[in-house]
Amino acid sequence: MYKRYRIETSPVELSTTKIGKFEIIRNDSCLNCGRCMTHCIYDVHKRDSDDPRLMSDPVNHLCKNCFSCIQNCPYQALEMIKNKEFEKLGNTYWTPQIIHTIWNEAEEGKIPVFGAGYRGPFRGSGFDDIWTDMSEIVRPTRDGIHGREYIATSVDLGRKLPWIPDFEKLDLTNSYEIQIPMLLDTSPLGLNSRRIILSIIKAAHKLGTLAFLDIKNYFDELKPYLKSIALRCSLDKITHLDRAPWRKVNFIEIALPRKFSISELERVLKKLKSENQTALISLGLTNPSLSAGIFKQFKEARADILNFYADNDGQSFEGNIFICESTRKLQLDLVKERMRDEVTILGKGGIAAAEHVPKIIICGADAAVLDLSLLVAAGCQVCKVCKIDDCPAELEKLGPDIVEQRIINMICAWRDQLLEILSAMGIRDVRRLRGEKGRAIFYEEIERESFEFIFKENGPVK
Amino acid sequence: MKSVEIRNCNSRFHKNIGKYTVSLNDSCFHCGLCVEICPYCVFDRIDGFNHVSTPNSAGCLGPDCKEGPYYCTTKCPVDAIKIELDPQWKTLGDFRWTPDLIITTWQQAETGEIPRGNLEYRIGASGGGFDVFDFTIDDFTAISSEEIDKISTSDKISTSICLNRRGEGPSIEIPVPWYGAGMSFGSISLPSMLARAHSAKAWKTFTSTGEGGYPDELIPYSNHVITQIATGLFGVSEETIKRTPIIEFKYAQGAKPGLGGHLLGDKNTPSVAKMRETVPWNSLFSPFPFHSVYSVEDHKKHIDWVKTINPDALISVKVSTPSDVDMVAVGSYYAGANIIHLDGGYGGTGAAPEIAKKNIAMPIEYAITKVHKFLLEEGVREEIVLLASGGIRTAYDIAKSIALGADGAVIGTSDLIALGCVRCGNCESGRGCPRGIATTDPELEKQINPSWGAQRIINLYASWQKQLKLLLYKLGLKDIKELRGRTDFLRHIDEK
Numbered sequence: 001m002y003k004r005y006r007i008e009t010s011p012v013e014l015s016t017t018k019i020g021k022f023e024i025i026r027n028d029s030c031l032n033c034g035r036c037m038t039h040c041i042y043d044v045h046k047r048d049s050d051d052p053r054l055m056s057d058p059v060n061h062l063c064k065n066c067f068s069c070i071q072n073c074p075y076q077a078l079e080m081i082k083n084k085e086f087e088k089l090g091n092t093y094w095t096p097q098i099i100h101t102i103w104n105e106a107e108e109g110k111i112p113v114f115g116a117g118y119r120g121p122f123r124g125s126g127f128d129d130i131w132t133d134m135s136e137i138v139r140p141t142r143d144g145i146h147g148r149e150y151i152a153t154s155v156d157l158g159r160k161l162p163w164i165p166d167f168e169k170l171d172l173t174n175s176y177e178i179q180i181p182m183l184l185d186t187s188p189l190g191l192n193s194r195r196i197i198l199s200i201i202k203a204a205h206k207l208g209t210l211a212f213l214d215i216k217n218y219f220d221e222l223k224p225y226l227k228s229i230a231l232r233c234s235l236d237k238i239t240h241l242d243r244a245p246w247r248k249v250n251f252i253e254i255a256l257p258r259k260f261s262i263s264e265l266e267r268v269l270k271k272l273k274s275e276n277q278t279a280l281i282s283l284g285l286t287n288p289s290l291s292a293g294i295f296k297q298f299k300e301a302r303a304d305i306l307n308f309y310a311d312n313d314g315q316s317f318e319g320n321i322f323i324c325e326s327t328r329k330l331q332l333d334l335v336k337e338r339m340r341d342e343v344t345i346l347g348k349g350g351i352a353a354a355e356h357v358p359k360i361i362i363c364g365a366d367a368a369v370l371d372l373s374l375l376v377a378a379g380c381q382v383c384k385v386c387k388i389d390d391c392p393a394e395l396e397k398l399g400p401d402i403v404e405q406r407i408i409n410m411i412c413a414w415r416d417q418l419l420e421i422l423s424a425m426g427i428r429d430v431r432r433l434r435g436e437k438g439r440a441i442f443y444e445e446i447e448r449e450s451f452e453f454i455f456k457e458n459g460p461v462k
Numbered sequence: 463m464k465s466v467e468i469r470n471c472n473s474r475f476h477k478n479i480g481k482y483t484v485s486l487n488d489s490c491f492h493c494g495l496c497v498e499i500c501p502y503c504v505f506d507r508i509d510g511f512n513h514v515s516t517p518n519s520a521g522c523l524g525p526d527c528k529e530g531p532y533y534c535t536t537k538c539p540v541d542a543i544k545i546e547l548d549p550q551w552k553t554l555g556d557f558r559w560t561p562d563l564i565i566t567t568w569q570q571a572e573t574g575e576i577p578r579g580n581l582e583y584r585i586g587a588s589g590g591g592f593d594v595f596d597f598t599i600d601d602f603t604a605i606s607s608e609e610i611d612k613i614s615t616s617d618k619i620s621t622s623i624c625l626n627r628r629g630e631g632p633s634i635e636i637p638v639p640w641y642g643a644g645m646s647f648g649s650i651s652l653p654s655m656l657a658r659a660h661s662a663k664a665w666k667t668f669t670s671t672g673e674g675g676y677p678d679e680l681i682p683y684s685n686h687v688i689t690q691i692a693t694g695l696f697g698v699s700e701e702t703i704k705r706t707p708i709i710e711f712k713y714a715q716g717a718k719p720g721l722g723g724h725l726l727g728d729k730n731t732p733s734v735a736k737m738r739e740t741v742p743w744n745s746l747f748s749p750f751p752f753h754s755v756y757s758v759e760d761h762k763k764h765i766d767w768v769k770t771i772n773p774d775a776l777i778s779v780k781v782s783t784p785s786d787v788d789m790v791a792v793g794s795y796y797a798g799a800n801i802i803h804l805d806g807g808y809g810g811t812g813a814a815p816e817i818a819k820k821n822i823a824m825p826i827e828y829a830i831t832k833v834h835k836f837l838l839e840e841g842v843r844e845e846i847v848l849l850a851s852g853g854i855r856t857a858y859d860i861a862k863s864i865a866l867g868a869d870g871a872v873i874g875t876s877d878l879i880a881l882g883c884v885r886c887g888n889c890e891s892g893r894g895c896p897r898g899i900a901t902t903d904p905e906l907e908k909q910i911n912p913s914w915g916a917q918r919i920i921n922l923y924a925s926w927q928k929q930l931k932l933l934l935y936k937l938g939l940k941d942i943k944e945l946r947g948r949t950d951f952l953r954h955i956d957e958k
Contacts, residue, residue, distance in 0.1 A: 067554075071479065112815065113813055119556035136786070137757070189755075314627055424822045454595075
């Protein structure tokens with residue numbers, strides 16, 4: 001029977017994420033007149049509960065930077081500065097703003113909506129060099145916010161045969177449908193906690209998608225969720241293929257080391273196929289140039305999926321290529337070879353915001369793999385060095401339900417934002433967005449096209 | 463033309479925000495020398511008091527003052543004055559609206575003069591588009607300040623544009639190449655709307671109702687108020703269409719292209735709901751697109767429909783900037799529009815998903831070029847007025863849009879900054895704007911006095927017109943219309 005896909009959100013607050021962008025300083029000239037309190041509509045200023053003659057310290061994380069208290073203070077007793085704690089969050093890729101946005105999404109499960117126009121830089125690198133298109137002239141079936149329930153977000157993993165050559169030898173490998181073009185990964189930076197792994201896998205289970213899990217982190221409590229697990233092992237470490245988890249999962253990923261032999265890969269794949277006939281096989285690639293060149297050989301080795309690994313900043317492990325570029329290149333190669341539908345492409349690494357999902361899909365991926373963002377949803381601050389026992393987000397102490405719900409909230413917000421993008425384009429199925437680079441505007445191209453006549457010699461780009 | 467009255471119009475707050483902070487240390491013995499020398503009123507001594515008041519730091523020019531005769535720090539007999547960069551400065555503004563731009567806009571709204579001091583009032587720090595363009599000749603240092611005054615108020619340089627370039631229909635000319643963007647009753651308060659309408663009337667230009675109906679209080683300004691018809695048709699009636707000289711069809715908005723308008727439930731107060739004929743406290747979403755328009759032919763039908771109701775009105779079509787915006791523009795032309803209003807992706811809004819503002823549709827700079835070129839090739843450019851909006855913040859942005867190929871611009875956020883907006887971006891929910899601008903809260907909206915607000919916007923426009931005249935003079939032009947499409951006057955700031 002038809003069952004409507006829904007993501008159940010519920011607000012979950014975390015005390016560790018109450019880090020405001022600003023800090024209000026009350027200096028000695030304060031007369032405790034309370035005018036700040038009348039002017040603040042966000043409850044930043046309150047009277048001291050023990051001694052109501054005094055003003056208590058400002059509640060900084062509630063401050064929204066409106067300057068009302070500061071400008072209305074009759075004695076210039078208030079001042080606003082940037083909160084250092086906020087500025088210290090994350091790094092240059094996982095900026096404080098990105099982390100803050102994920103925290104809000106994970107808390108409320110809603111699309112971030114604010115007033116006033118865009119505040120950021122004109123463009124940036126990587127994903128920030130792409131604008132998505134919209135469609136002014138549309139078909140009658142489309143209705144802004146209301147038609148959105150008719151937009152499909154499910155994607156198929158696996159290969160799509162162009163035709164069925166022989167019914168007798170019909171490949172048992174089925175394609176596997178996930179409800180959102182997002183897969184989860186349990187192996188972000190520094191994480192080895194069973195509780196968090198369980199939360200991520202449970203979230204994937206509820207969301208109708210898959211979570212990647214390294215075989216070395218497998219433990220028995222995960223058994224009920226085996227169908228939502230994509231089991232992963234490096235090609236050089238893979239053993240015991242006849243044992244339980246390998247035989248029961250729907251989805252297996254073999255991470256390819258820098259150097260490997262095709263015959264060894266073929267041997268393992270053959271063995272896997274004989275033990276688990278229905279599982280989809282994915283190859284994890286660290287080298288982006290590898291994939292295009294020997295894809296044909298992979299095809300003989302019957303891989304259904306290619307998963308590009310990039311680091312947390314979206315850069316490839318070899319050759320410093322941004323994940324968008326490598327995906328675009330592979331997409332193009334496969335289209336040229338007329339075999340794009342014979343493999344699914346996933347992109348992992350650097351997916352840090354809702355807009356990155358449609359953008360990587362436009363570049364050619366079928367779906368995105370979320371990793372570090374899941375931890376950020378749980379309150380992670382993306383410290384330089386991750387120490388699970390000295391974690392400012394206290395990840396180890398969080399209840400598993402909290403982590404699970406926050407991940408679900410974030411993904412719901414991301415799914416809804418994907419719908420916004422698709423809706424603006426007039427596309428009703430995310431599968432049609434794949435590789436549609438005509439529905440995006442790339443900085444270099446548009447800059448050259450528009451301003452070539454201005455920048456004659458030195459050129460417009462970078 | 464009778465000139466617009468410019469009056470000094472101070473900020474409505476106790477304390478203003480500036481770039482520098484001036485402090486007096488304990489060695490100050492309140493001699494009052496600083497009060498005498500500072501012409502920017504940083505120091506003051508209230509009559510009958512011995513002590514110098516806490517310095518009003520916002521007026522201080524900072525280290526730039528050092529060259530001039532007024533530098534208090536070195537003149538103070540006991541070295542009691544300290545001038546530092548205010549750390550608070552950094553908490554104001556963002557890449558597009560830098561603290562400098564916000565403060566200088568406030569200054570212009572206060573005085574109606576081109577900003578003094580070293581603050582950057584022409585460009586922001588977004589690192590692209592307008593912010594990396596400069597005019598090839600732009601050096602004011604050679605002109606004396608008296609000459610600047612003379613040129614910037616000269617009648618011989620024209621900044622006016624015509625809003626109807628077709629052979630038929632009424633001719634409407636505005637003395638400045640811009641008018642006010644649509645901001646609905648609901649997204650902003652009635653006093654803010656009145657302030658905008660009043661300044662539009664004073665400048666003989668326009669402001670737009672936005673998609674929230676036409677409050678009766680605006681009727682006295684009806685010759686300067688554009689009636690917007692947007693997809694939700696909120697508050698649109700035959701009367702409001704008949705009342706206006708320009709009808710604006712809003713197909714899409716730059717901040718949320720392809721998504722329709724948002725008004726979150728918190729701001730849909732009973733008065734807003736009444737105007738929009740909806741249920742109070744419910745979130746309102748305009749659909750996208752017009753459900754009666756799926757082609758250029760449908761669009762023409764739409765235009766015919768309003769022309770039947772009001773045959774004398776000009777038609778403006780507001781669209782956002784998809785990659786086929788040129789096709790849309792040419793379609794609007796053939797459907798009979800007088801004005802094509804392109805709203806770029808970085809445009810303002812009362813509420814929009816962050817993902818839409820940042821990612822959907824292209825920035826206005828690209829769209830102007832694209833559409834201008836296309837209309838030229840189509841041979842219809844001279845019959846249509848192309849206006850740009852969506853991230854146009856300063857007189858220089860307007861001039862650059864014109865140099866790229868637009869006839870003029872449409873202004874939104876700058877009006878609000880003149881009213882005291884700090885761009886904190888919290889207009890969308892709760893009680894709305896804590897500063898009383900973009901709110902429908904009956905208590906908060908009292909912070910704006912419409913005649914004060916009108917004067918602020920009038921002043922800002924005056925300063926902008928002066929800047930445009932100066933710029934035209936420098937470029938050797940006598941009319942802003944001659945600047946259109948002159949990309950040869952533009953260069954990249956990194957290129958000499």
